[in-house]
Structures are given as C-alpha cells and as structure tokens.
Amino acid sequence: MNRYSDLREIGGGTFGVVYEATDTHKGGKVAIKRIKQAFASWKECLSLREVASLTKIPKHPHIVRLRQLILENKCLNFVFEYLPNDLLRLMRAHKGPVPEPTVRRVMWQLLQGLHHMHRHGFFHRDLKPENLLCAGESLDAVDIKICDLGQAREVRSRPPYTEYVSTRWYRSPEILLRSRHYNSPADMWAAGVVMAELLLGRPVFPGTSEVNQLYLIMDVVGPPAHDSWSEGARLMAAQGLTLPRGSGLGAASLAPDASPAAKLLLTELLAINPQRRATAAAALASECDAEAAAEAGPAAHLSVDTDNIEALLGSLGQGAVV
Known part of the structure; x- marks a missing residue:
C-alpha cells in the first residue's frame, strides 16, 4: 500500500470504506475499497463473491477495472481505476x-x-x-x-x-x-x-x-x-x-x-x-x-482472462495485479 498516498474517504457502506488516492508509481488517481472484515490469508479472501466476480469476468470497457488486490495487515484492499x-x-x-x-x-x-x-x-x-x-x-x-x-x-x-x-x-x-x-x-x-x-x-x-x-x-x-x-x-x-x-x-x-x-x-x-x-x-x-x-462506432473490447487467480494470488503474497 506504500505506493498509494493522499487517501481521502469518499464513500462507504456496511462492508467497506472507499478512498480516493494517488498512485505514486504510475501517477493519477485510483479508488481503493477497503473491506472492514479481517482476513488471515488469501484463501479467506478468495471466499468473497466480489473477488470471484472481478477476477473471473474478463476486462471490458464498460465494467470498472480492478487494478490490484492487496492484503496488508489483515486488511483486503481493492484498487480500482478512478472515475469522478x-x-x-x-x-x-x-x-x-x-x-x-x-x-x-x-x-x-x-x-x-x-x-x-x-x-x-x-x-x-x-x-x-x-x-x-x-x-x-x-x-x-x-x-x-x-x-x-x-x-x-x-x-x-x-x-x-x-x-x-x-x-x-x-x-x-x-x-x-x-x-x-x-x-x-x-x-x-x-x-x-x-x-x-x-x-x-x-x-x-x-x-x-x-x-x-x-x-x-x-x-x-x-x-x-x-x-x-x-x-x-x-x-x-x-x-x-x-x-x-x-x-x-x-x-x-x-x-x-x-x-x-x-x-x-x-x-x-x-x-x-x-x-x-x-x-x-x-x-x-x-x-x-x-x-x-x-x-x-466499434467498441474496443478488452479481453484478458485470469484463468488461475488462486495460483496468482498465492505466488504474489502481499499484492496481486489482475
């Protein structure tokens, strides 16, 4: 999470809080959704339906893009593209x-x-x-x-x-x-x-x-x-x-x-x-x-399948780019 700075709360609900943040590596803004539930391992994270849907549905220009999943200090963070x-x-x-x-x-x-x-x-x-x-x-x-x-x-x-x-x-x-x-x-x-x-x-x-x-x-x-x-x-x-x-x-x-x-x-x-x-x-x-x-005009369909998300998450430990 060190690459993201200037976190500012912009929304939230029963299950999580959403922040606007700056990506210090690539520049620009991102939206970070932090889940309130504590997670001891990636295996627990994979039980979340949102993780399953976001990682199994190939990327598309009209579905918000998940940039990264980060598990840090038992907190699961979804890093999304930012839309104002x-x-x-x-x-x-x-x-x-x-x-x-x-x-x-x-x-x-x-x-x-x-x-x-x-x-x-x-x-x-x-x-x-x-x-x-x-x-x-x-x-x-x-x-x-x-x-x-x-x-x-x-x-x-x-x-x-x-x-x-x-x-x-x-x-x-x-x-x-x-x-x-x-x-x-x-x-x-x-x-x-x-x-x-x-x-x-x-x-x-x-x-x-x-x-x-x-x-x-x-x-x-x-x-x-x-x-x-x-x-x-x-x-x-x-x-x-x-x-x-x-x-x-x-x-x-x-x-x-x-x-x-x-x-x-x-x-x-x-x-x-x-x-x-x-x-x-x-x-x-x-x-x-x-x-x-x-x-x-013709749609620019982005189709990148994530076939084995569990292996990907397990190999990356602290963060997974999907």
Whole structure:
C-alpha cells in the first residue's frame, strides 16, 4: 500500500470504506475499497463473491477495472481505476428529461457491460444509477462503467440467494415476490428502470415499501396472471397479496414522447415475466440501440482472462495485479 498516498474517504457502506488516492508509481488517481472484515490469508479472501466476480469476468470497457488486490495487515484492499462521477449525480445535475440520443448512448454502454457480464456467467443483482460510474462531467459526454459487484452471483449458482438485494426502486417483480429462482433478467429489469428514469427525468417506481413497490409497478405493467406469468400469480397468492388493478397501460406509457423504438425497448426490458424480458444481447440488437451503436462506432473490447487467480494470488503474497 506504500505506493498509494493522499487517501481521502469518499464513500462507504456496511462492508467497506472507499478512498480516493494517488498512485505514486504510475501517477493519477485510483479508488481503493477497503473491506472492514479481517482476513488471515488469501484463501479467506478468495471466499468473497466480489473477488470471484472481478477476477473471473474478463476486462471490458464498460465494467470498472480492478487494478490490484492487496492484503496488508489483515486488511483486503481493492484498487480500482478512478472515475469522478456516477450516473445518479449526473442525472440530478441535469434536472429533467434526458434527450433520447443521450439515453441511447448511455443504454448502449450499460447493455454492453451487462452482456459481457452475463456472457461470462455472472449477474449483478444491485444495478442502480449509483453503481454506474462515469468519466465525464455531463450526460452529453458520459462513459459508463458498471461497478460494485459485491452482490454478484454466478448465473449457474443455485438458490436460495439472500433476500435483500438492490435498492428497492430497481428491484424486479420476481425479487419483490421472493422468487427463489431469479437470475440475469433481474439486471435487465433494473436497466429498464434506469432507461425510464433518464427519459422521464425522475424516479419511476419510488416505492416506500415492498408492497408499495409492487403496487407502483403493477399500476403500469399490470399484475401477473396465470396466462402471462404463472409463477408470479402463484407467488402473489401464496403471500396473500391482492393489489388493486391499475391502469396497466404498459411500460411505454412511462415515456409518451419517446420514439417507437425506445418505447419498444422499454416494454421489452420491463416485461413483468422474467422469461419474456429482453436479454442484453437482444436489447443491443434492437433498433433503438442499433442507432446508438452506429453513433458510438466499434467498441474496443478488452479481453484478458485470469484463468488461475488462486495460483496468482498465492505466488504474489502481499499484492496481486489482475
């Protein structure tokens, strides 16, 4: 850790504290996430899901880059590339609906990152604007990178998962209804909510409780029925939920001034049945994101696999560059 100086706390949570620091070897800023839990060995560190996801997912331009893992004095430190903003902060500074070309560009970058993550066997589980770091000072020239993979799970992993995942406003219906079998479609729901908030310029499902959250969602997309999503209908019945029927006008009604392509993508991302929800690959192939891809040009995909992270960490002792 001696190479990093001028540590300044910039955030934190239940499990760790985040610092901004200066890299005295290479110059420039880094973000250091220090885990509160004490670790006696690298073997213990490897049990952390965030270590597994960050080291097994190949590098990608729209997923925040892990530069180094350092175990020092029983403290585990993640050293990341530094980005000065997050999407929530830029959305608040923008104040109001975001122009659709900008929304297309943001969503194209987000979906690229999600597609890469899902393709390599992980889903995020805590996607929200705060977890989308940004290079740039405004939405007009933003570069999105997905961060905070502490809640990520392998797509092939078996439930049950922990119940509390993601900020309530971005939680998918299957998670709210406590399904034991949710997976990567939960990320796609959250991406749809982010898209709707960008187009609308305000939160779209600001629930005050889990039941209220379900009410707000179903007021727009309608409640699950046996012919549209039988598991959802069963879960609602099992919990004794009888929510009032809302307008059920569909997700496209959230952004009445959007283009037909944007409305279609929003509808596919916010499908109440997770099996009918658009995948990241399908969303990228949509007309809306095809336009964003054309504007952005070819993506510079960085693909560096870390095949044997345990051997790498064991050989380096105090620090591992990944």
